Amino acid sequence: xxxxxxxxxxxxxxxxxxxxxxxxxxxxxxxxxxxxxxxxxxxxxxxxxxxxxxxxxxxxxxxxxxxxxxxxxxxxxxxxxxxxxxxxxxxxxxxxxxxxxxxxxxxxxxxxxxxxxxxxxxxxxxxxxxxxxxxxxxxxxxxxxxxxxxxxxxxxxxxxxxxxxxxxxxxxxxxxxxxxxxxxxxxxxxxxxxxxxxxxxxxxxxxxxxxxxxxxxxxxxxxxxxxxxxxxxxxx
Numbered sequence: 001x002x003x004x005x006x007x008x009x010x011x012x013x014x015x016x017x018x019x020x021x022x023x024x025x026x027x028x029x030x031x032x033x034x035x036x037x038x039x040x041x042x043x044x045x046x047x048x049x050x051x052x053x054x055x056x057x058x059x060x061x062x063x064x065x066x067x068x069x070x071x072x073x074x075x076x077x078x079x080x081x082x083x084x085x086x087x088x089x090x091x092x093x094x095x096x097x098x099x100x101x102x103x104x105x106x107x108x109x110x111x112x113x114x115x116x117x118x119x120x121x122x123x124x125x126x127x128x129x130x131x132x133x134x135x136x137x138x139x140x141x142x143x144x145x146x147x148x149x150x151x152x153x154x155x156x157x158x159x160x161x162x163x164x165x166x167x168x169x170x171x172x173x174x175x176x177x178x179x180x181x182x183x184x185x186x187x188x189x190x191x192x193x194x195x196x197x198x199x200x201x202x203x204x205x206x207x208x209x210x211x212x213x214x215x216x217x218x219x220x221x222x223x224x225x226x227x228x229x230x231x232x233x234x235x236x
Contacts, residue, residue: 049110051099062093062118069096069154077155085162090136091120092162096154100127107131123161125154130161137165 047056061068067078078094085092095114101107107124108131115122121134130149132142145164149157 050102050106051097053097053099053110055110055113058095059114059117062095062114062122066091066093066120068094070098071096071154074155078158081155081158081162085166088166090162090166093118093120093122094158095122095124096158097124097126101129104129105131108133121165123158125151125157127151130157132161134165141165 047054049055058068065079066082067075069075069078074096078096082092082094093114095110097107097110101110107126107129111122111124111131111133114124115133115135119135121136122132124131128151130146130151132146134142142165145161149160151157
């Protein structure tokens with residue numbers, strides 16, 4: 001028995017089968033439905049998004065110059081943001097949508113879908129929120145960079161977000177190494193000083209004892225003489 005996919009069956013037996021009608025196939029042939037060619041994430045598919053947003057057209061523009069905006073007047077400023085990021089070694093793609101998505105997570109879904117096709121970091125700006133996807137920057141950094149953006153001015157918001165995610169951060173590994181080194185050096189210096197004080201004390205103690213013993217001997221020798229001299233004076 002032969003097994004074919006639905007698409008192959010339609011090719012073999014053309015006819016009005018797309019509305020759910022039976023597809024005629026040769027006897028002994030099993031017909032299976034072909035899998036979907038794209039996934040759907042909250043209304044975002046590989047080709048479309050709510051509001052008629054054409055993801056295929058957006059991806060084509062991003063491959064061309066890394067920017068997409070439904071307002072041509074914004075293109076120049078967006079390109080400048082991308083150029084500055086590229087000069088610092090960052091691959092950034094900027095998308096500006098006029099259509100407000102039903103939920104703010106859709107902006108991230110759009111960015112994720114586009115990123116799979118164009119690579120780099122994709123930032124999607126809408127009237128009420130921002131979505132992002134990146135293999136270079138962490139989700140925490142991307143989310144933190146969305147605070148206090150000027151969404152009413154997309155090129156400015158794009159510059160603000162790019163500056164936020166690309167600014168040098170604190171290298172906590174280096175900070176930890178430096179702190180450990182300081183503690184170790186401090187311990188070594190303290191130990192050396194302690195040993196020096198102990199050695200210095202060991203060298204001076206015998207001399208001090210000898211000097212003290214000499215003074216006691218001199219006192220003992222002088223005391224009898226003084227007593228004799230005093231007695232002689234009284235006799236005379």
